[in-house]
Amino acid sequence: MTPRAIVSDILSKKANQGGVKEIFFVSCGGSLTAFYASKFFLESEASGIRVGYYTSNEFVHVVPASLGVHSVVLLASHRGNTPETLEAVKVSKTRGALTIVLTYIEDSPITKVGDYVVRYEWGGGAKAGYQKPAMGLRLAVELLEQIEGFKYYKEMQEGFDRISSIVERGRASITEKASKFARAYKDEKIIYTMGSGCGFGSAHQESICVLLEMQWIHSASIHSGEFFHGPFEITDENTPFILLMSRGRVRPLDERALKFLQNFAKKIMVIDANSLFIDEIDDSVAEYFNGLVLANALGVFNEKLAQERNHPLTDRRYMWKVEY
């Protein structure tokens, strides 16, 4: 089923129960950050829908009082077997909520328990418009459109039509820069990532899924707006940053961070959505695509970094290897 058909089906089922009043995004790690743009979109644009964003294990241990027949819960699991997320599906259903599960693996365990299943593209050749974050965002847009209406629905659909090509060209255009910074950063012990709006989701994902998980490089993600309220004191000429600059209303936050870094830091890698063809999307909605553009461009850097460090992105020391 398409996102449009899924949401339409949910609303027809919920029509006699008072409709859908809240949307929860519940997942772990990179599957949770994949929903960051969806959460940001709904919190920004929705007039009445409640939005929740939870790591699965906290969600199942502290079940929100509001979870119930008026709730739709979106959950993602790449292999479809994340135990905490499977449990979150069960908890949601027990409370009368409907669940939409996103996964890469066909017939994975989560597809057996979720009410609606959405498969996304992943890996080499995956089209950005059908990657996990894009499928989440498509669902969020459909939910808003069909529950409350969304003024820029058409522009958003045009954005989805264009984003795969934009991301492909963006990735190609950043190769040289990515190689340069992979060489420059390969021996760094810590790398901070920064961004705002949807870009903060990408910054956080880079920290937890790539630098910490795949490269064992110390890292923290900092929101460009929060930077000046504590974290910026860590800035010096030796500390490397990756600053993700977004197009749209949050841009002044990223520009302020850039100006400060240019004054007081020396190691600054900037990835700017404005240089990555995002202007081909209408400005009414372009900002909701920052995450897809920035995360995919970062992917080029991540591959180069792994090569420079002789540390494959697939290396793990604990995950799937020890009990935890």
Added chain:
Amino acid sequence: MTPRAIVSDILSKKANQGGVKEIFFVSCGGSLTAFYASKFFLESEASGIRVGYYTSNEFVHVVPASLGVHSVVLLASHRGNTPETLEAVKVSKTRGALTIVLTYIEDSPITKVGDYVVRYEWGGGAKAGYQKPAMGLRLAVELLEQIEGFKYYKEMQEGFDRISSIVERGRASITEKASKFARAYKDEKIIYTMGSGCGFGSAHQESICVLLEMQWIHSASIHSGEFFHGPFEITDENTPFILLMSRGRVRPLDERALKFLQNFAKKIMVIDANSLFIDEIDDSVAEYFNGLVLANALGVFNEKLAQERNHPLTDRRYMWKVEY
């Protein structure tokens, strides 16, 4: 005015406009983390109230569509002069929302623009039950009680009555451990903080306001539940952690993190609310006091750490010193 009187006044003013439907927490840095327990409490206990949690500058640049006459916005600023938060007060009022501002400084700029002003205690001798996070939580509890009703309102009030004494004794009991770890961690280049539930708010605050801002030690905060979905790959015998363990429903998440750290890390400082007299609060609500107990205990460690490092907690290199 007391939190009870403020909320009562707000609800009487909003009675003709359809009441209060959503509560936003909007601030910067440590003033935002001060609201973490309030956000956690409402997201957990509220059936219908919407909850938002924003860094001020993102809030004013991407004003949520839902902000309006049904909204109450809580904002804090220690000196009452944080420009982004002052702007957030103005934006909120322009949209017809009512604002409650928390500050330490009497007659500070924010007290001139906020609809309701709450002063909190701070510094040596401040009673925990009247610190910034406690005043935020008192307001959140009143909002829930007076809008929807809260089953454990009485237990919560008893908790507020007891928390100052609990924190005082907790701080005294941790002196030796704090000194030991201050000596052990004084030369570390990076320290991770970890926690869940309200404890995650304290962990995040420790990272951004103390380690990064006041000690210029690299740091990231990791949610105990998220740890196993990426970040735990950074674990080794040389990497120090501060694990904040909460009482209540999230405790299994912290216990799982502890078990892993005991297997694969060597430098582990555990601060456990269960050893800090939190059991004197009724278990129906004790978990909402974890943040106050843990953050105040951490304060003892922070003072010792600053002494060991000859780096006063008041030292800054950029804040209030350069333009940004």
